[in-house]
């Protein structure tokens with residue numbers, strides 16, 4: 001489970017804040033709606049993927065954008081690495097079981113999901129560490145420029161890393177209520193870092209247009225794909241993106257803490273240098289030379305020994321992704337989020353997520369003054385989404401293991417929680433805004 005509820009435990013109950021009386025919305029369990037969602041599920045080209053995940057009975061999981069579900073064959077794959085490759089193969093498995101090649105090999109299996117030709121993507125480290133590497137590499141490619149641009153509402157680690165990588169640099173932060181990106185760009189800007197899909201609102205950026213704008217001002221573009229990879233098709237090469245990072249434990253279902261990926265466009269490989277110059281990124285790691293020489297190509301972005309047991313989980317998850325049609329994935333994602341927005345609209349909760357499908361990732365974020373308590377009441381009913389301070393109910397829609405009928409059931413659970421006002425019961429209370 002996400003850490004928020006545990007973090008809140010023991011904080012004591014807060015007085016429920018005044019919330020509008022609930023509108024008298026009728027039950028969604030109607031014959032007409034049942035027929036509609038059943039027809040949509042019968043026509044769903046991705047429906048067979050549901051059986052390839054293990055989900056607990058009675059749980060309706062809308063948090064795959066935070067921690068993806070367990071693919072059914074992952075335990076067997078991890079057990080095989082433990083028992084055979086490690087237990088019996090021992091050190092021979094670096095070659096015989098292909099361990100050494102996994103960071104590049106799994107990178108090339110993620111590449112089609114992000115629109116990258118082979119040889120530009122590696123799997124390694126965490127998103128945060130990879131951000132440090134690509135931000136520093138990008139800054140070094142623009143040595144005469146002293147400004148990093150990012151967005152105030154970014155996931156905090158992204159902002160923190162612009163501080164860590166940008167010591168001695170100025171920072172300009174885009175605030176959606178203030179300047180436009182174009183107003184922040186000039187000859188001093190070296191790098192722009194943005195999230196393709198915003199983690200809080202689910203807003204999707206126009207990657208092609210933004211990257212083109214940034215390049216017109218001579219800066220380099222770094223995209224964070226944590227909420228887009230596995231949620232919608234991404235076109236890194238076609239958009240001429242410079243660098244990108246993303247995690248594999250959200251929509252990709254690689255497992256808790258599974259390593260992240262890093263993309264660097266081939267045109268930058270020779271000139272790019274990254275700061276974490278460990279032996280895995282060396283041109284000849286087994287020569288044990290005293291000095292660092294970067295590997296050719298994307299390999300220079302590697303640092304140290306990969307976490308192999310975690311890579312086994314990601315390897316299993318990618319077996320599924322090898323089979324997914326991303327056009328069908330995007331169509332279903334939008335069908336699910338549109339259905340949820342439509343069915344919850346009468347409840348009157350303001351949506352942070354754009355109504356326009358072209359500007360929407362694969363989540364829906366609704367606001368409620370007591371969002372924490374409402375989410376706790378939903379979780380008690382088996383509908384797992386998450387809470388983001390101060391007042392956001394966040395629901396992730398994963399097209400591989402969610403049905404239209406489940407989306408209807410989730411909307412009905414939310415309706416019941418609001419209309420019954422069960423969320424006012426003290427056991428659901430927490431200090432609003434105290435949990436982040």
Ligand SMILES: *Cc1c(COP(=O)(O)O)cnc(C)c1O
Nearest residue numbers: 126127128155157199224226247
């Ligand atoms: C989830 C997420 C991260 C996670 O970074 P870690 O290093 O894996 O902890 C980073 N950026 C964004 C936008 C995220 O949504």
